[in-house]
Amino acid sequence: MTSQLSVGGQPPGAFRSLGRDTISDGEYARKCRALMKLLRDLRNLGAHTVFDLPKIVVIGSQSAGKSSLIEAVTGITVPRDSGTCTRCPMECTMTSLGTSWTCTISLRYEGGIEDARGGSRPQRFGPADITNKRDVELWLRRAQAAVLSTDTDKAQWETKSADEIKQAIRAGAGMRMFTEDTIVVDIQDKDVTDLSFVDLPGLIQNSDEQSIELIKSLVRRHVAGENTLILVTMPVSDDIQNQGSVVFAKEADPDGRRTISVLTKPDMLGPGATGAHQFWKQTLENQNTPTNANYLRHGYYCVRLPDDKQRQRGYTAQNLPNLDYFDTTKPALLVRLMETNLPQLRTAVEDALRECNNRLGKLPPLPKGEPLTNIMMLITTFLDDLSSASVGDSHKPLAQDCRRRYNRLREDIEEACPEFRPKDDNTDDEDVINISDVRQIIQNCTAWELPGIVPYETYKILIDRFLRGWDEPVQACFDDVFRIFSAFIDKLSGAHFSSYHNLKTFVLSHARSELEKSKSEALGSVRKLLSLEGRPPFTQRSDFSSKQDHWTREYRRTFFGRMDIVKSRDEVHVMATVRTYFQFALEASIWTSRNAFLGI
Known part of the structure; x- marks a missing residue:
């Protein structure tokens, strides 16, 4: 198996106009650099949090050969000793500018305390320019430790x-295992291919x-955008169906329109693995x-990258033959994607600008005094x-809603x-009470009461x-009135403090x-x-006797003949006496409950 095979049936000559001898020259190179710079500037402004760039x-x-692939593309060395892995996203931008090789490293915080300090803007980490490629690995270690540190x-x-x-990472104290915060690497060199x-x-x-x-959440979020090219790396020694990266890529891009697959470690296939050779x-x-x-x-790419022993002997990925096709096609696809996406x-x-201006226009004039x-005036008015x-x-409406609930x-x-009721009618209703x-x-x-004295x-x-049946409806009414009043306070605070978010939060909290x-x-x-209520039963209503007579006549009329x-x-x-007391107690209870509710 050679270090680079044809892709999708198209030979490298199909893209010869974008070969290594022309990709850094002419109109294409100028356009590529301009688009890459625009993309980098937009991301540095935090536009990636608002727009799908x-x-x-x-x-x-892990161990799919990603680090070796990154080294092959960028020419820098990344931390890769035993026990070391990529623990945070690394955003790398290569630009064919300047006369000498330089690298800068920044940190971009995606949330938390650090985000409040600088939003999504990268914060410079280390020297303004790293001019020696051999120094990059240590600075990447330091940058990763910085974003992992709490x-x-x-x-x-x-x-x-x-x-x-x-030692600090192994100790674990104050260090996260992984983080969403990003290391931003900018490389400038006249001989590199413009790529991000x-x-x-x-x-x-x-x-x-x-x-x-x-990590799964990071992958899902980054590959979800329609403007994202997904580069899947997988070793040929593994089953393609068992690759989690392949599953995520297919979920985000079921038609394979924006997925590129790079097969690594082809030397791991022994001569006896004829079935695997045929499959790949x-x-x-x-x-x-x-x-x-x-x-x-x-299509697919297959690359053989240096192993640890070869790297120790100074054999780098750049020594490998036939990388032109791999180096030129990815930038071309990204540039094409950027050109297509620019109008959108x-x-x-x-x-977004129009919406922002509309919201700014709704802000009140600057306060005076x-x-x-x-x-204090705002709070007092509230x-x-x-x-x-x-x-x-x-x-x-507040009083009307409460009044309806009291009714x-x-x-x-x-x-x-x-x-x-006059007699037992075989009902199971506990509220029914008959003469017996x-x-x-x-x-x-x-x-020892006298005759005729009840x-x-x-x-x-x-x-x-x-009276035992009153507790539940009164409690339900109380809860509803409380909810009505709470919702009204939220609405009223929004009307008074809509332009003062922090003040609104403070007032609402208190x-x-x-x-x-x-x-x-x-x-x-x-x-x-x-x-x-009812302990003991008592009323000062002067019309109690007349109402008592009313219910006596009503019961006699209803029970007559039965x-x-x-x-x-x-x-x-x-x-008649109990029914009269119930009516008076009901009227008094509704009134006293309302007054107690107002204590809210």
């Missing part, structure tokens, strides 16, 4: 040795679940047939408005009204029986805290009122 993403499992003092890592960094790509940490299986999921030969031929599930529009990107930027005075709304002087509470409590039930309660309560305890038992305290106090008052009214005189009197 064109990019190449390199994915693969310490905000990143500059401390700029003086660490390789051994000190290895993102190298992601290799997919792992033997680690903690959090690290495994973090068919795969590399990349025939677009219904039976070829591995077909890719941009320009439209997206214009839309002392800031503290202005803040509190006055809230107080006015709570008593119905303004924001009428529903009355209906719910009325369902607990004692239901008296009342008679039995009277008998159980009678001691024991007072009889009324208490029956009143307590229906308002909710105070509201919870008031809720606890008001709920205690409601429960106390419920516990006092029972002996004369013999059941005491029972009917008890029923």
